[in-house]
Amino acid sequence: MTRDEILAALSSALQEMFEVPADKISLEAKLFEDLDLDSIDAVDLVVKLQNLTGKKFKPEQFKTVRTVGDVVDRVHDLVSQ
Amino acid sequence: MLKILDRIWRAFGNGLFLTLIGVGGSLLALTVFPLIALTIRDPERRSCRIQGVIHHSFRLYCRAIHWMRIADVVMEGRERLKDLGGVLIVANHPSLLDVVMIMSMVPKVQCVVKAGLWRNPFFRLTVEGAGYIRNDLAPEALMAACVGSLRAGKNLIVFPEGTRTVAGRPLKFQRGFANIATLAEADVQLIHISCAPPILHKGNPWWRVPPTRTRFHLRVGERLDIRPFMSYRFRSVAARKLVERLEHLYSDELAHGRSGVTIEAADHLGPEAGRSVA
Numbered sequence: 001m002t003r004d005e006i007l008a009a010l011s012s013a014l015q016e017m018f019e020v021p022a023d024k025i026s027l028e029a030k031l032f033e034d035l036d037l038d039s040i041d042a043v044d045l046v047v048k049l050q051n052l053t054g055k056k057f058k059p060e061q062f063k064t065v066r067t068v069g070d071v072v073d074r075v076h077d078l079v080s081q
Numbered sequence: 082m083l084k085i086l087d088r089i090w091r092a093f094g095n096g097l098f099l100t101l102i103g104v105g106g107s108l109l110a111l112t113v114f115p116l117i118a119l120t121i122r123d124p125e126r127r128s129c130r131i132q133g134v135i136h137h138s139f140r141l142y143c144r145a146i147h148w149m150r151i152a153d154v155v156m157e158g159r160e161r162l163k164d165l166g167g168v169l170i171v172a173n174h175p176s177l178l179d180v181v182m183i184m185s186m187v188p189k190v191q192c193v194v195k196a197g198l199w200r201n202p203f204f205r206l207t208v209e210g211a212g213y214i215r216n217d218l219a220p221e222a223l224m225a226a227c228v229g230s231l232r233a234g235k236n237l238i239v240f241p242e243g244t245r246t247v248a249g250r251p252l253k254f255q256r257g258f259a260n261i262a263t264l265a266e267a268d269v270q271l272i273h274i275s276c277a278p279p280i281l282h283k284g285n286p287w288w289r290v291p292p293t294r295t296r297f298h299l300r301v302g303e304r305l306d307i308r309p310f311m312s313y314r315f316r317s318v319a320a321r322k323l324v325e326r327l328e329h330l331y332s333d334e335l336a337h338g339r340s341g342v343t344i345e346a347a348d349h350l351g352p353e354a355g356r357s358v359a
Binding site for chain 2 (some may be wrong): 016017018019038039040041043045
């Protein structure tokens, strides 16, 4: 999966699952502050990312993630391992 | 003259009843609760019994406030709470006594309490014995504890505003309660509280009482079935819809002056606050 593909998948997940308006989604957008996600949402999101990539993630691997760009990078790293 | 005496009496009463929570709580913690802890070993039955004692004590407490004319306490629809099980009880939060009054209405109910109470050995026996949930758990653990007790068929009180209502500020609910309800798939029982003219509201010392006697009015509202919400494809969407629905229902009540802190309170904060309520 390329970064662009990951971003596209993440972006549609954010819109579908958390009712985030498309125009608020950017690589710099902070998940909690700007996109109004909470810690339970974060758990749901990790599960969704697993389904999208077919890889198994641990929630700890996303502990330091703050922005949309961070998620893309982290998923990209984990998928290409 | 009588009016002044009445006002002094009510200020004194406020202090008395706030003290009584501490003193009465300590007395029970020294006598009844250790006895229960000693005689009932099964933690489940023990917590039920302790919750029962708390319920009856608070019931007596609320009646005493009413009888002594410190404030009028009116409860509406109490009978609908008797056989509740596994339900998340939510309410707006105009005063310090809200949780006491709700607990006096529901025989078996849990709540999330300040972790500070665990430091006092007597209160620890009470809050731990009653199976209350401490608020200093990690967010995930707190959520799991709340969901666990609802799934086990217990009732739980949560104030969606997270803190006491501030008059004149638009209602804003936290999403925590909706996460609990959607994860546990628990129905949500609404309670509407009005406290007018306000006492013991946020930022107001206990001794500052309004010219006329306060009326606490607790009305048991709608019981929201969680199932329609669970038909959304994502739980996260269900939680958001639940927050919207409740904000709407409570704002409606507020707009009709049927719950919350009244405009008098808003006037107290200045004209700007008053306008946004009106």
